[in-house]
Amino acid sequence: MHDPRLTTARVARLATIDPDGRPHLVPIVFVLDGDTLYSAVDAKPKRSRTLRRIENARARPDVTVLVDHYDDDWSRLWWIRLRGRARVLDDGREAARALGLLCEKYPQYRDEPPGTPVLAVDVTEVRYWPARRPPA
Numbered sequence: 233m234h235d236p237r238l239t240t241a242r243v244a245r246l247a248t249i250d251p252d253g254r255p256h257l258v259p260i261v262f263v264l265d266g267d268t269l270y271s272a273v274d275a276k277p278k279r280s281r282t283l284r285r286i287e288n289a290r291a292r293p294d295v296t297v298l299v300d301h302y303d304d305d306w307s308r309l310w311w312i313r314l315r316g317r318a319r320v321l322d323d324g325r326e327a328a329r330a331l332g333l334l335c336e337k338y339p340q341y342r343d344e345p346p347g348t349p350v351l352a353v354d355v356t357e358v359r360y361w362p363a364r365r366p367p368a
Contacts, residue, residue: 248288270330272346289318309363316355
């Protein structure tokens with residue numbers, strides 16, 4: 233899971249399952265630390281600090297994250313799909329470390345840091361597809 237595209241990508245899509253068994257898909261910003269992906273609730277306008285993605289992950293921790301790149305030159309397309317088990321971090325050292333890593337990656341967070349809860353996804357499966365294989 234040490235693909236540089238994962239560490240440099242700025243946005244991903246997180247899929248959780250809602251109480252009715254339907255997919256719930258939202259864009260997220262994220263950071264990777266080893267085999268764990270972290271995302272936090274930031275200060276952008278929302279209807280509530282209790283987010284459906286967080287509540288879905290608490291109840292049904294199997295999640296999927298898709299990181300992809302589109303280009304009009306279709307030979308440059310790629311995607312990486314991560315599947316894993318989500319944990320919701322309401323406080324503690326791991327949450328603090330994740331928030332620090334997010335602030336390092338995203339300059340916007342330096343002015344307005346996110347808070348908890350932090351969504352931690354322990355990645356158990358990685359699949360990828362590149363339109364063109366990188367040079368050897």
